[in-house]
Amino acid sequence: MTGEKGVIGFIGIGVMGKSMAGHLLKDGYSVLVYTRTKEKASELIEAGAGWMETIEELASQSDYIITMVGYPSDVEEIYLSEKGILNSAKEGTYVIDMTTSKPSLAKKIYEAAMQRHIHALDAPVSGGDVGAREARLSIMAGGDQEAFDACMPIFSVIGQNIVYQGEAGSGQHTKMCNQIAIAAGMVGVSEAIAYAKNAGLDPENVLKSISAGAAGSWSLSNLAPRMLKEDFEPGFYVKHFIKDMDIAIEEADHMKMEVPGLTLAHSLYTELQKKGEGDSGTQALYKLWKS
Structure with missing residues (x-):
């Protein structure tokens, strides 16, 4: 699945993630989705998103990967497991964890990503279901400035108050x-x-x-x-x-x-x-x- 703007893999289609992925799809990005329960992604799939059976499959086909899951333990498994994002993504991929998670874990993911020539940002959001639906989330990002700048077009689709906070972990x-x-x-x-x-x-x-x-x-x-x-x-x-x-x-x-x-x-x-x-x-x- 290809698109002029690039392919975004989105993991976690919950109360907020569903709206966020929908905005990106409408803006012209090709969106691939993975969630534990496929039914949660049914509306996005009907709107044109591609369904991926595994995280490994999604990561290998994406230019950008956004995660919006529940707990730090979920984040760690998704990114750092044997068939997780960092072991499956291409070099040069941008990975953006928008889950509210531990600053120490954000740093751990950043360092592991660097070793694989992958760009990692921790970019949690605020604004709840309303902010997600209306594409006016506050986004607070940590990581390299260059990676933040490269992902700004994506952030601008789903948020309004977008601020780079500093090194990895600063967003969290x-x-x-x-x-x-x-x-x-x-x-x-x-x-x-x-x-x-x-x-x-x-x-x-x-x-x-x-x-x-x-x-x-x-x-x-x-x-x-x-x-x-x-x-x-x-x-x-x-x-x-x-x-x-x-x-x-x-x-x-x-x-x-x-x-x-x-x-x-x-x-x-x-x-x-x-x-x-x-x-x-x-x-x-x-x-x-x-x-």
């Missing part, structure tokens, strides 16, 4: 900053909605005032309305957010840094997961105040 470290800020913010958003209800106010009317003021945030504008509608479908899974917070806490420990706000949010989300909400969206945190 930046994503940890993002998740730390969101974690404490989600506690505040949930408390604010609960407070408004307990005070006898109209929460939707309260949002009109506070979302446009100093308290304004993406979470307040996009997730608080979902809380009020009791829409807890995942734009981003609770279980994946806990994974991100685990990574951030681990990295903070390495730096001998205290993160009390993150620690509190982590404990609350862990409690939420124990209540069976791991597959709900992060806005389900509000249920701890609602129940």
Whole structure:
């Protein structure tokens, strides 16, 4: 399968990956997809994407490879196993891990890729399902500047706020900053909605005032309305957010840094997961105040 813009192999067609791959397909790239469950890729295949039976097959036929999977363990297996990406891709291929993963793993993949003359970037994203659907994700990238510049046309199709952060692992470290800020913010958003209800106010009317003021945030504008509608479908899974917070806490420990706000949010989300909400969206945190 060929295309003037090159062939992109996409691994991980989940809540966000499906939209991201779709934008690239519409923009004129040839897109090859692989996911553990073929049915998840059915719409993309119908739209013209090619289905690959194995990671090895996908990697050997791609000029660029994007991964958007669940956990660091998935990333490590996909990239570093015997039949993984780095042992199957051609020299000169660009590999872009957009999963939120460990900075140390990003560096490990970068170094292994260098030995095989493959260009590796860690480029996690922020913006959730809405940002992915509307092609306005924030993309934070680590790796070589030259590789980042070469992949900028791809990033521009799926995102709007695209920033090169530095050497390998820098993208993942930046994503940890993002998740730390969101974690404490989600506690505040949930408390604010609960407070408004307990005070006898109209929460939707309260949002009109506070979302446009100093308290304004993406979470307040996009997730608080979902809380009020009791829409807890995942734009981003609770279980994946806990994974991100685990990574951030681990990295903070390495730096001998205290993160009390993150620690509190982590404990609350862990409690939420124990209540069976791991597959709900992060806005389900509000249920701890609602129940």
